[in-house]
Amino acid sequence: MKSAQPETVESILMSPEPWFEQDTGRLEYVNRIKLWxxxxxxxxxxxxxxxxRLENPARA
Incomplete structure (x- = not known):
């Protein structure tokens, strides 16, 4: 059954896959954003x- 409202691009890009680990999952999110x-x-x-967070590092 489809939901009444379509998903947003952001919700699709930030949906984890079952095989994501903590570290590789973060890298996958970054790569998805770069692709988009x-x-x-x-x-x-x-x-x-x-x-x-990656492009604007904290300044000392």
Whole structure:
């Protein structure tokens, strides 16, 4: 049965697979975001702030 509302791109990209481990799962999320950025041409897209945490490191 389909849900009444379609899923968002973000919810699809951030849905884990059963075989994800903790470390490799995080890498998979980052790679999915990079792929979506490439496909859409939107270099600013970010889901759950994964890329902003990597691209904007803390300043000392």
């Amino acid at each position: 950025r490439h496909l859409t041409g939107d270099a600013t897209y970010d889901a759950d702030h994964w890329m902003s």
